[in-house]
Amino acid sequence: MQTTLIASLCGLLGDAHVLQDGDLSAWEVDWRKRYRGKALAVVRPSSTEQVAQVVKLCAAQGVSIVPQGGNTGLVGGGVPNASGTQVVLSLQRMNRVRAIDADNLTMTVDAGCVLHAVQEAARAAGFWFPLSLAAEGSCTIGGNLATNAGGTQVLRFGNARDLCLGLEVVTPHGEVWHGLSGLRKDNTGYDLRHLMIGSEGTLGIITGATLKLAPQPAASMTAMATCADLPACVRLLSLARQRLGDTLTGFEVMNDVSLALVAQHMPQLRQPLPAAPWSVLLELSDQQSAEHARTQFEALLEAALEQQVIDDAAVAESVAQSRTMWHLRESIPLAQAEEGLNIKHDVSLPVSRIAAFCAAAQAQLTREVPGSRLVNFGHLGDGNLHFNVQAPSGSDAAAFLKREESRVNTIVYDCVGAHGGSISAEHGVGALKVGELAARKDATALSMMRAVKAALDPQGLMNPGRVIQIL
């Protein structure tokens, strides 16, 4: 049976694109190395038609498929399980920019295009594709859409779904939905695009997308400021939104522990302001001029100083200084890894409840998990925190995780629930949170999700066991 399938796949794609032997860890092991699977085969189709044929061949044999982009996911949604019975379908060979439509401000790309290549193609045509995140050098746009990626520009441009106008999708039956539309308004039935986006490959395989472009800003400017506490950061956000409107494109917060870890492990990175309980990174993208951007930024920061919302501030004087500020922010996960194993939480809250959530969760962690260190940073403008917990200084981190991870998760997720938040803001559910989701999500929503999954994928062959548990 499986021999027949492999032979058919080789006939379709060529032997070179049906991988079975040798080191397949690039496809079988996830980026964080927490999930180590075994694939029946890794297949690498080069066209939508080939993807459709692969799905039909697998469906005929009842073999399940794990779609994979750049394999940079953080929740184990893109690697096979350990059974050796799943086919990994890699989109990486589908990497063409199909078209750029300047008057319509859109571009149409294959799903396997690396995000950075999409950004560069937009830039070369004189536009800005604003989706931006740490893995952009290797993640694919198809994976970004399948997981509805977030990143640093969500405040202004929304999540990946908000940057996508149309999709091409291979369904679990191996049919192709030709939904590549460059339309900003289209009320012809159910929004299948938004249903597919964020479904993590469990309802079909995204093979192409039409994306929104933005005009390149005339000037971008970065600043950092320090605040005494988190409520002050929230006040600064309100003030910045009121004064800067949509030119405010970034608003990131970092607690003292986060920047102290960066100072310890990346001493070469200059920190522009003295240590403080909270640091804020602001980005402004101005359509007018660098001079206008600076005037606006300085007026905001002066007002914030006067109103005692912030204690100190520094505006980047050059592109290099601006990059250093962003580098500080982006180095936190790496500094955490250098410090040792840690427990990550990608949570979101209403902005109005973030301070209360943090106070409550931190107090409980301090009480119940003594010595644990909270590395708290994230996209405050979107209500998204990376509320990570590091083992006590100098302790055996592996032993700490083994002993405390489940309890820490329960404390954090219970507190998220009590404050109206989400246990997965931008990383998705994958395999990591499928149990938590089943336990915590609204029961009616779960049964609607199960009904949709069963309706669109009746054989249950698309990335099974991820996102939703079928009862």
Place this chain on the structure above:
Amino acid sequence: MQTTLIASLCGLLGDAHVLQDGDLSAWEVDWRKRYRGKALAVVRPSSTEQVAQVVKLCAAQGVSIVPQGGNTGLVGGGVPNASGTQVVLSLQRMNRVRAIDADNLTMTVDAGCVLHAVQEAARAAGFWFPLSLAAEGSCTIGGNLATNAGGTQVLRFGNARDLCLGLEVVTPHGEVWHGLSGLRKDNTGYDLRHLMIGSEGTLGIITGATLKLAPQPAASMTAMATCADLPACVRLLSLARQRLGDTLTGFEVMNDVSLALVAQHMPQLRQPLPAAPWSVLLELSDQQSAEHARTQFEALLEAALEQQVIDDAAVAESVAQSRTMWHLRESIPLAQAEEGLNIKHDVSLPVSRIAAFCAAAQAQLTREVPGSRLVNFGHLGDGNLHFNVQAPSGSDAAAFLKREESRVNTIVYDCVGAHGGSISAEHGVGALKVGELAARKDATALSMMRAVKAALDPQGLMNPGRVIQIL
């Protein structure tokens, strides 16, 4: 059977809120008076729990439900059919603003709130709820979401779905999905919110919503300009986007026939510029100051004049002048009605293909339907045109429609399809376009829609016959 149901409904809601006798035309006849139905009863629950109970009672008897907001829809999606067997469920008594969260920039409202009341509540709290359309004095926010309404601010703020963060929905089983979230990032499974929005009451009943608010702009400014042709309007749009960025919040076009009809039927409205092939209305919303807005606007219009993109321009010097400009634009449908019966098309195209579409469709209409007059206006920034056809001057409009409507629709919709467009941009499908949709939409998409409908509404009792035909 039906007697039992009515008795149960009266027991639940009180006799005063189960209407069966007298003139029920306010609920049974649509706004354009093209659909005249007969309801088994009109029920008016006052709470989510009552809505759920009504659905359960109807489902137990196999009675279908037509949810209704302000009954301002243009496609016959909110009125019952003529069978006398359907229950109209009016949300109008559910009209509370539940909460406003200033720090989170959100408000939570009952589905039956009138859009204008939502705008006013936002304004009173110091914010801006930017969804705006002609029917705002009587349409409800639930209806806006059920149909994914568009309007004049889509260019900057998106359609109704883009202004909604969370929903409360009663499912076809009478269960309540408590999805009222104020989160900007939430990747916990399939996006049921976007699935419900735009489903026109065929998958469930929206009973509440959490909406996004924007800061009030420091200044709004309106201008009109004239262009020699449609490609020049598209060039002006590109130029305006590049220079104004997100402060450009409105970009409406009107052809000469549209404004001539307004001049004829509303002679009291002053037209600020001499007649021209195309007129453009631009709106700018500035976070900084009125002075800054004016400088930006004047610089744009001067550049457009220099580059011969526009022939003439006028910036409104007062709120009254600004209102007059908008009034001109908004009076077109009324002037059309004064002129007589007409054929409406709410279509969208990629902005880059609008000029080619208009040229091709108009040439074919001129050739095949001699004397027909094209009233062409709309939201160019979103690619959305109201491409309406008026009977020849002085002819019998009713006879014209009877003779030509079907042929005119075929010409226009074929041409829309050939240019990558949509036959319903913002008005939805309802009963009016359900056949066109079945004939024209991608076959795979249609079968996915049918599978979703059957999965979530297995009895087929939610607004049957609208949006999707069950085979």
